[in-house]
Amino acid sequence: xxxxxxxxxxxxxxxxxxxxxxxxxxxxxxxxxxxxxxxxxxxxxxxxxxxxxxxxxxxxxxxxxxxxxxxxxxxxxxxxxxxxxxxxxxxxxxxxxxxxxxxxxxxxxxxxxxxxxxxxxxxxxxxxxxxxxxxxxxxxxxxxxxxxxxxxxxxxxxxxxxxxxxxxxxxxxxxxxxxxxxxxxxxxxxxxxxxxxxxxxxxxxxxxxxxxxxxxxxxxxxxxxxxxxxxxxxxxxxxxxxxxxxxxxxxxxxxxxxxxxxxxxxxxxxxxxxxx
Amino acid sequence: xxxxxxxxxxxxxxxxxxxxxxxxxxxxxxxxxxxxxxxxxxxxxxxxxxxxxxxxxxxxxxxxxxxxxxxxxxxxxxxxxxxxxxxxxxxxxxxxxxxxxxxxxxxxxxxxxxxxxxxxxxxxxxxxxxxxxxxxxxxxxxxxxxxxxxxxxxxxxxxxxxxxxxxxxxxxxxxxxxxxxxxxxxxxxxxxxxxxxxxxxxxxxxxxxxxxxxxxxxxxxxxxxxxxxxxxxxxxxxxxxxxxxxxxxxxxxxxxxxxxxx
Numbered sequence: 001x002x003x004x005x006x007x008x009x010x011x012x013x014x015x016x017x018x019x020x021x022x023x024x025x026x027x028x029x030x031x032x033x034x035x036x037x038x039x040x041x042x043x044x045x046x047x048x049x050x051x052x053x054x055x056x057x058x059x060x061x062x063x064x065x066x067x068x069x070x071x072x073x074x075x076x077x078x079x080x081x082x083x084x085x086x087x088x089x090x091x092x093x094x095x096x097x098x099x100x101x102x103x104x105x106x107x108x109x110x111x112x113x114x115x116x117x118x119x120x121x122x123x124x125x126x127x128x129x130x131x132x133x134x135x136x137x138x139x140x141x142x143x144x145x146x147x148x149x150x151x152x153x154x155x156x157x158x159x160x161x162x163x164x165x166x167x168x169x170x171x172x173x174x175x176x177x178x179x180x181x182x183x184x185x186x187x188x189x190x191x192x193x194x195x196x197x198x199x200x201x202x203x204x205x206x207x208x209x210x211x212x213x214x215x216x217x218x219x220x221x222x223x224x225x226x227x228x229x230x231x232x233x234x235x236x237x238x239x240x241x242x243x244x245x246x247x248x249x250x251x252x253x254x255x256x257x258x259x260x261x262x263x264x265x266x267x268x269x270x271x272x273x274x275x276x
Numbered sequence: 277x278x279x280x281x282x283x284x285x286x287x288x289x290x291x292x293x294x295x296x297x298x299x300x301x302x303x304x305x306x307x308x309x310x311x312x313x314x315x316x317x318x319x320x321x322x323x324x325x326x327x328x329x330x331x332x333x334x335x336x337x338x339x340x341x342x343x344x345x346x347x348x349x350x351x352x353x354x355x356x357x358x359x360x361x362x363x364x365x366x367x368x369x370x371x372x373x374x375x376x377x378x379x380x381x382x383x384x385x386x387x388x389x390x391x392x393x394x395x396x397x398x399x400x401x402x403x404x405x406x407x408x409x410x411x412x413x414x415x416x417x418x419x420x421x422x423x424x425x426x427x428x429x430x431x432x433x434x435x436x437x438x439x440x441x442x443x444x445x446x447x448x449x450x451x452x453x454x455x456x457x458x459x460x461x462x463x464x465x466x467x468x469x470x471x472x473x474x475x476x477x478x479x480x481x482x483x484x485x486x487x488x489x490x491x492x493x494x495x496x497x498x499x500x501x502x503x504x505x506x507x508x509x510x511x512x513x514x515x516x517x518x519x520x521x522x523x524x525x526x527x528x529x530x531x532x533x534x535x536x537x538x
Contacts, residue, residue: 005337005340007328008328008382009381009382009383011324011325011328012328012380012381012382013377013381014290014325015290015325015328016377016380016381018286018287018289018290019290019292022287022292038366039365039366039369040369041366042365042366042367042369042370042373043369043370043372043373044373045370045373046351046369046370046371046372046373046374046377047373047374047376047377049347049351049370049374050344050347050373050374050375050377050378050383051377051381053343053344053347054340054343054344054347054378054381054383056381056383078279078280080280083309086308087307087308087309088307090306090307090308091303091306091307093306094303094306094307095303098303111295111296111299112296112298112299112302113299114295114296115295115296115297115298115299115300115303116299116300116302116303118293118295118300119284119295119299119300119301119303119304120303120307122280122283122284123280123281123284123304123309124280125307125309153505153506154453154506154508155455155505155506157437157439157453157506159430160427160428160439160440161427162425162426162427162440163425172422174422174425174440174442175425175427175439175440175451177439177453186440186451188419188422188442190420190421190422247419
């Protein structure tokens with residue numbers, strides 16, 4: 001076996017073992033398995049034996065990883081120690097420096113900034129809510145929609161508007177509900193989509209299982225006053241096995257403002273217009 | 277912080293979470309919680325692993341595959357079918373994880389692994405084969421042809437507002453928005469508030485009946501989690517509204533809403 005192949009096998013084995021270690025810690029922290037479960041241990045032994053057998057890891061590494069996997073089975077998240085003041089100040093200065101050059105037309109450093117925020121959050125330099133605030137600030141800086149958009153509470157219903165009668169590629173807006181803190185657009189999708197062979201078919205169980213990824217996306221909401229709506233909370237589908245259609249709703253914030261007269265719902269390159 | 281730091285450095289070195297590892301290392305250096313020497317060491321490890329990731333589909337070494345198969349033969353020999361009295365989950369798990377590890381590290385191609393995967397599948401198959409999946413439950417309506425959407429009356433009675441009625445060829449869907457009072461202590465009263473069914477009638481006497489959907493995500497009215505301030509939902513009725521009907525009356529507890537059909 002060539003030296004190069006041995007190195008590649010070794011690296012892949014380490015990646016696989018680290019992945020197992022993460023999984024074991026996760027299961028332990030969630031209380032999924034009991035530490036010392038003989039079947040789980042037999043699984044460790046199978047993995048380690050196979051890796052050693054083909055020369056991916058040494059006998060010493062097997063012993064070390066066996067120990068680590070066993071310890072991971074009873075892992076608990078370490079307590080959070082507040083960072084030293086100087087560490088925190090340096091971290092915040094680093095983030096400020098990283099974020100400063102970013103703008104809607106200069107997004108190149110976005111991923112690196114996220115990497116820095118994640119590092120500070122996971123090592124305990126930033127609390128989870130502080131890290132979220134940094135991510136939101138970063139997204140706002142490059143004009144990206146917030147990670148946690150405000151949600152329409154659907155509590156104070158002000159008015160219900162019937163949607164227009166037309167359909168766009170099978171989709172019809174049935175009603176628009178105006179709430180004190182947002183807008184909910186309800187839709188009915190009677191589009192028949194072809195399967196891989198191009199044959200029209202009805203919605204199936206598979207559609208239902210993958211619905212989370214295949215929702216009819218409304219392209220966005222706008223009004224005649226230029227309000228900038230943000231979609232928050234995806235469509236809640238009412239689909240079911242054997243149905244030929246789907247229906248659901250999409251919610252937006254903020255509320256429809258006083259004085260506005262027209263709402264426009266974008267869908268697949270066309271618009272539904274709803275007049276008050 | 278040191279344990280968290282160690283976990284972070286090792287957990288992310290293979291890029292499994294898709295973050296920018298180099299930027300993370302730079303940030304930890306800048307905060308002064310990672311030494312330059314260790315930062316360089318982890319960056320080198322990251323670079324090496326990143327290169328290995330690009331070779332995941334082979335090439336496979338024949339001699340290595342033969343050796344892998346030799347191990348699988350030895351590990352599978354004591355495995356007994358799940359349905360037998362001699363089934364030992366630990367023995368099976370050891371074999372299964374070894375096979376998985378050999379595939380993951382690239383010591384065994386899918387082609388050479390396939391017979392072993394089939395053996396594994398056969399071991400877990402109950403006698404007489406796997407049962408056929410349950411047929412899809414039959415839906416009581418299709419809601420395919422939407423003929424009209426009627427806005428519900430603006431009034432709210434006992435906290436309940438009918439927001440709209442959707443008239444389909446084979447059903448009617450009543451949508452509602454309910455503002456709930458403070459949660460009653462009495463569980464019966466609580467259930468009545470959130471689970472009382474609607475009724476539907478027209479002047480032609482059509483016998484509408486609630487259409488329960490045999491699936492948890494459908495229109496069956498379920499009790500909410502906790503006690504929200506507002507409930508938004510819907511209930512379906514069959515059959516569809518006949519062409520000559522002119523009004524629809526929605527009932528809920530003692531309340532009635534009259535809606536004109538255009």
